[in-house]
Amino acid sequence: MSVGAPKIPVTVAEVVTVNPLVKRFRFVRRDGAPMMPFSGGAHVVVEMDDHGTRRLNPYSLMSAPDDTSGYEISVRRDDAGRGGSVYLHAHVTPGMQMVLSAPVNLFPTDTRARKHLLIAGGIGITPFVAQMAGLQARAGRFELHYSARSRELAAYADTLTALYGDRVNVYLDDQNQQINLGTLLQGQPLGTHLYVCGPKGMIAWVRTTAQTLGWPETAVHSEEFLAPPVGLPFTVQLAASGKTITVGPAQSLLEAIEAAGVVAPYLCRGGACGECETGVLACDGAILHNDHWLTDDQKVGQTRIMPCVSRFAGATLVLDR
Amino acid sequence: MTTPFPASIRSRPVYGVLVPQPGTAHLVVADGQGGAAVIDMFGRAGDAPLMLARSHIIHMPGPDGTDMTAGLLALGAAQFHRSPTIAAALPRLQKVLTDAHMGLQVYLAGTEGLIGQVRQQAMLAGIPWQAVQAEHRGSTVRRVQCVHCKGITENVRTDPFQCSHCGLNLFVRDHYSRRIAAFQGVNIDAEDPGLVPPPVVRFG
Secondary structure, eight states: OOTTOOEEEEEEEEEEEOSSSEEEEEEEETTOOOOOOOOTTOEEEEEEEETTEEEEEEEEOOSOTTOTTOEEEEEEOOTTSSSHHHHHHHHOOTTOEEEEEOOBOSSOOOTTOSEEEEEEEGGGGHHHHHHHHHHHHTTOOEEEEEEESSTTTSTTHHHHHHHHGGGEEEEEGGGTOOOOHHHHHHTOBTTEEEEEESOHHHHHHHHHHHHHTTOOGGGEEEEOOOOOOOOOOEEEEETTTTEEEEEOTTSOHHHHHHHTTOOOOOSSSSSSSOTTOEEEEEEEEEEEOOOSSSOHHHHHHTSEEOTTTOEEEEEEEEEOO | OOOOOOOOOTTSOOOOOOOOOOOSEEEEEEETTHHHHHHHHHHHOTTHHHHHHTEEEEEEOOTTOOOOHHHHHTTOOSEEEEOSSHHHHHHHHHHHHHHOBTTEEEEEEEOHHHHHHHHHHHHHTTOOGGGEEEEEOSOOOEEEEETTTOOEEEEEOEESEEOTTTOOEEEEEEEEETTTTEEEEEESOSSSTTOOOOOEEOOO
């Protein structure tokens, strides 16, 4: 959340193993008050104290948007990741106290759309679970195309099919089933909006195909949270705070700024929202831009950086922070 | 050539130059001199025969009577339709948009009245307004809505002008409504009835 924005103290109410890779977590407010309603596609940032390491990871909310009794997220364990998902899987149990950010929606459905075409890959299903509940409640026209590695790993496929019938189409890699994207996109009525959430390759495939077939850019929506990449350590000067900090190999620049006691804005912590954008006062070296926010020209200019996911290699980097 | 307009407020529409886009179908609507912009665009297309094979061109004469039917017919598009007026073409447009699929590209050329009214139909059909290309050619007469009686007067040439519906004297603003596809006209002598500045031809 942004600096000063509300946080939600919660208790873990339930942890459910969905399949060998995915667990679902349900959170309720510690003070018993209702959660604020959200809109389908919203995420929360989950704060974790992983044995002294502070982790803040964004996860899409997948409970019904109008269910104010609690929030649910589903987390896929990434053994090669930085540790947030592994921590949630291994250490978070019912009864534990945690802190969530208020929900933020960077992936809402466009209410002007005549029809919503949802394309999910793997754990990318989670925002669509909430979006479909929201669309169903206001009689929105939608269709889901969900691709997963196998029946066992197709989280929620059966539940969603039971709820929405033939509006749910499941494709299983181990059955050699693949979305026939060209035919699917060419058959959509005018006014359809397209949403894609899944692995990087899938998002690129869907976006490129849509562009080639003449879909307007404003009718195509995607969401991908980037995990901050690991890298070589580097040193940064924070001009406004008068501090010099070192960013560790598995630490993000934003995390290092926070660890130094400097208050910095953030929202998604995944390179998508733009909230943490910071001015670069001096740069002798190369900024390793990893975000989806800055334009290509801005990235080349090296005068702005997104500290949540981007790193630096070189002699000197001075930030206006 | 495209029409130059002076800088104005943010709500005043601006127009570009038509650029051929990848698409599964192309709907091209032009009035009067807009026909020349359409011919120029196909001249710039990488694969003009393929694009023409997927194109539906609708043309009507401009406010000054300019009719480019001959040149547009010679392009050889899959479908060509000449309409006597913009209003007469709207039912056909609505049918085309109802039957269309995503991948349709919309190109508009000619007067602001034509561009605005067809863009309005495209928006009603669910196309994001930013996705509709438009190039201004020819007459700059305006389609103006009287903000008082809500009647729309076509082909306004002078400022102020008299509303063709309620008769009020209206000052023509640059304030434009995409939803209504018209500029806004506001009573100019509300405080001092009868004190109306002489009309000046601003739109030709």
